[in-house]
Amino acid sequence: EADIYQTPRYLVIGTGKKITLECSQTMGHDKMYWYQQDPGMELHLIHYSYGVNSTEKGDLSSESTVSRIRTEHFPLTLESARPSHTSQYLCASSELRNNSPLHFGNGTRLTVT
Amino acid sequence: EDQVTQSPEALRLQEGESSSLNCSYTVSGLRGLFWYRQDPGKGPEFLFTLYSAGEEKEKERLKATLTKKESFLHITAPKPEDSATYLCAVLAGLSFGAGTTVTVRA
Numbered sequence: 001e002a003d004i005y006q007t008p009r010y011l012v013i014g015t016g017k018k019i020t021l022e023c024s025q026t027m028g029h030d031k032m033y034w035y036q037q038d039p040g041m042e043l044h045l046i047h048y049s050y051g052v053n054s055t056e057k058g059d060l061s062s063e064s065t066v067s068r069i070r071t072e073h074f075p076l077t078l079e080s081a082r083p084s085h086t087s088q089y090l091c092a093s094s095e096l097r098n099n100s101p102l103h104f105g106n107g108t109r110l111t112v113t
Numbered sequence: 114e115d116q117v118t119q120s121p122e123a124l125r126l127q128e129g130e131s132s133s134l135n136c137s138y139t140v141s142g143l144r145g146l147f148w149y150r151q152d153p154g155k156g157p158e159f160l161f162t163l164y165s166a167g168e169e170k171e172k173e174r175l176k177a178t179l180t181k182k183e184s185f186l187h188i189t190a191p192k193p194e195d196s197a198t199y200l201c202a203v204l205a206g207l208s209f210g211a212g213t214t215v216t217v218r219a
Contacts, residue, residue: 004156035209040122042211043157043200058207090156099145099164102202104156 023091136201
């Protein structure tokens with residue numbers, strides 16, 4: 001059963017549109033993460049958060065932004081979508097303690113035409 | 114620079130044919146190495162965490178081991194349902210390898 005939910009599951013959108021990918025978790029986890037994954041490639045960390053009002057950028061340069069107003073919610077926003085943003089976006093959460101494993105959602109497959 | 118490299122990229126096995134996957138890492142201070150399984154169209158699912166050289170963990174047909182430079186995921190007598198991409202990660206998920214895609218044929 002999924003305790004971390006991502007919507008939409010699939011999204012096809014035109015260039016220049018603003019989009020928000022939703023991620024919610026019901027486990028009360030403090031840490032949340034956004035990854036980008038292309039087929040056959042490693043997961044690249046885009047953003048992460050240690051808790052409410054905390055956001056950090058990952059190792060992948062991205063035109064996206066995130067917010068963490070509530071513990072359970074960590075949305076990712078692209079102000080102006082481009083074809084280069086076409087990818088799979090995975091959200092994850094974990095407990096605050098070091099070395100806590102990540103729990104992943106099933107992802108949003110984004111296609112920008 | 115912290116790095117995680119997995120090999121091989123793909124592994125095709127006959128049912129019952131045991132094999133091993135490799136994850137080599139270079140990090141400044143390992144604080145845990147994680148193994149995940151990812152099925153097509155789904156997010157990764159946590160399998161194991163290993164903390165120190167010599168440590169081993171087992172789950173069904175999977176056994177993970179750790180040395181100072183690498184980790185192995187051994188698959189013993191695999192079944193078709195073991196087909197998946199296996200990912201390793203260090204630094205509590207901040208750095209992932211590209212994965213090994215395992216296909217087990219009946």
